[in-house]
Amino acid sequence: ASMSAERQIVSTVRGLLDGHRVATVAVVSVDDQAAKKFVEALGEDVNVSTHNDVEQLAGLSDLDILIANKALSKNVNHPEKLDEFVKSALKAVRFGGVVIVREDLKDAQDGKQVARLTDYFDVFRVAVDGKNTGLELYAVEEVEDSLYAHQNWLDFYWSFTKKEFPQTTGENVTFRDFLDKTQYTDTGIYAYEWIFGDNFISPGGYEENLKVIKRFGDLRAGQTMLDIGVGIGGGARQVANEFGVHVKGIDLSSNMLAVALERVQKEKDARVRYSITDALVYKFVPNSFDYVFSRDCIQHIPDTELLFSRIYDSLKPGGKVLITMYGCGYGELSEKFKAYVAQRHYFLKNLKQIEEIAKKTGFTNIYTENLTGRFKEILGEERSRVEDNKEEFLSKFSQKEYDSLVRGWGDKLGYIADDNHNWNLFLAEKPF
Ligand code: SAM
Incomplete structure (x- = not known):
């Protein structure tokens, strides 16, 4: 190939x-x-x-x-x-x-x-x-x-x-620069990995991702997948070694992808390829993937319409897309939540908006699900894990990291209680 x-x-x-x-x-x-x-x-x-x-x-x-x-x-x-x-x-x-x-x-x-x-x-x-x-x-x-x-x-x-x-004056020069210098610094990534689980920067780690991936139905060896926002590569490695799927993982954060690359170079899994690039910029080969997967990435991406049409074009006819994302709920947004979203440069949508865009794009068999209940459960477990293993955490990371995770997880639980922060799933097909 x-x-x-x-x-x-x-x-x-x-x-x-x-x-x-x-x-x-x-x-x-x-x-x-x-x-x-x-x-x-x-x-x-x-x-x-x-x-x-x-x-x-x-x-x-x-x-x-x-x-x-x-x-x-x-x-x-x-x-x-x-x-x-x-x-x-x-x-x-x-x-x-x-x-x-x-x-x-x-x-x-x-x-x-x-x-x-x-x-x-x-x-x-x-x-x-x-x-x-x-x-x-x-x-x-x-x-x-x-x-x-x-x-x-x-x-x-x-x-x-x-x-x-x-x-430009002083600010981060590109969006990649912003990601690498704020949320996804090296230390930030490893601290996140500690709380989420090995190789994952998303709620629930390996087990939860496997549950999500299974929503695709029957994944078969040799089929191809694009993973948008692959992070440090856990999801890509999982579909490759659990199902034999060949994955192309892309991510805009060079710090994230450097970790994924270091690991695949050791593991030598030829089913996995990576590229540092922006999902809104990269020229995907049209009609080339059986699946497009994206785990908790698209809240970072400003133009959902454009993203969906690019995903649509890259899928083979009959191909499937599965996305989980941070979204917003239907409650009145608190000032605190708005400030959090602005500081992260997130672009949050609710499930109805996602469904509208999916229809407009031309997808069929559109299925959406609000996973916020599960999100709340996981956040609670993860927060307890850091608190119960404080000493071990502090042997690897600073008090500042500890405080920021515990506070961050607490804040997210608060945003959920106000129906501001949601965790959403979207699954659909490109018609034949
Ligand atoms: N999917 C991975 C996982 O489950 O471990 C990583 C999830 S992490 C919360 C979100 C990822 O999306 C980050 O690695 C970030 O760099 C990436 N990302 C953000 N904007 C992107 C873009 N425009 N194109 C590609 N990746 C992007």
Whole structure:
């Protein structure tokens, strides 16, 4: 199921340029063989210059595409070298052009390298022709050939387009940046995992997720699933090893996905693939998945209509979607709840709104269920578990973490009592 790295990368680039003619490309690659393969994959009508060092970017301009193929290996731990590279890449490529950085991180000492590099590129801004310029992240993807033929999940390529950004002041620069720096910091993730259960950042951990997944009906080995907001990968690994389903897990938080990647690299489960990307941005192959699953993610996503239509398009005819989400209830919203929702940048809907959107999108056999009763039970159990195991928790995390979880769980129980906070389920099919 995989082609060469070069063909995979070129096909991503063509998708990003959306049919626009590609005239000039520069490939920086120490490996001449790989450079040749890029030239071949790009086709005859393209003017490709090849280079063996990023320093040679200096003289280039107006490129449609720049591909840096394992060209940064020595530089990834040197911020000033990376700065130099990104600045010269942003000079060499035209606005709207594509920059690809491919690096194999399997030997990196630091398992979080992929998250650090993603953060680095994503927030980089520099003035070009008086414009606040940067690299808009499309995705961090795995080289499939490395995964399938060499059991390596950590050979990545980052795809970006060069863009002018509005001037921002101090705030988090992108939504990914916001997620990684606020709710899903490394410590935040591990503390959440402690309370939810191994490999899960959602109520009830493994057992609850298995119950939810079974709502799909008969999952069969070899079927394919997209998991939106896969987190640290528990759900993806579960459907793979319980049912033999092949999963593509995507998540916008690089901290989350770095953990999922570290773990799959150890477990070597070839049924599981991951990508750091935004569910509203990533170009899914149309009619390609048997299932789309999303566990407690879509409260983060502003445009539910757009999300649902993208899910619809990505499903095979007859395919099923199953989503659980944080939603709002029907009670009058308290000021405290509104402040919580605003601070998290949540976009909450009630079940009726979800059902309306699902109908409008064209789904059939729509089924919705309010799971808030179960949510309340789980929250109570989880809060007791932290309180009863305070010492163990404090041997791993700080008092601040402890207080914030206990307070957070208490607050959520309060929001439930006011019918402000709900936990909702949605299941539907794409008609044949
Ligand atoms: N599904 C996982 C689980 O059950 O353990 C993680 C759930 S966690 C509460 C929600 C996840 O959604 C986070 O990892 C977050 O980064 C991700 N997320 C938020 N916005 C996203 C977006 N636009 N595209 C993809 N993932 C997103």
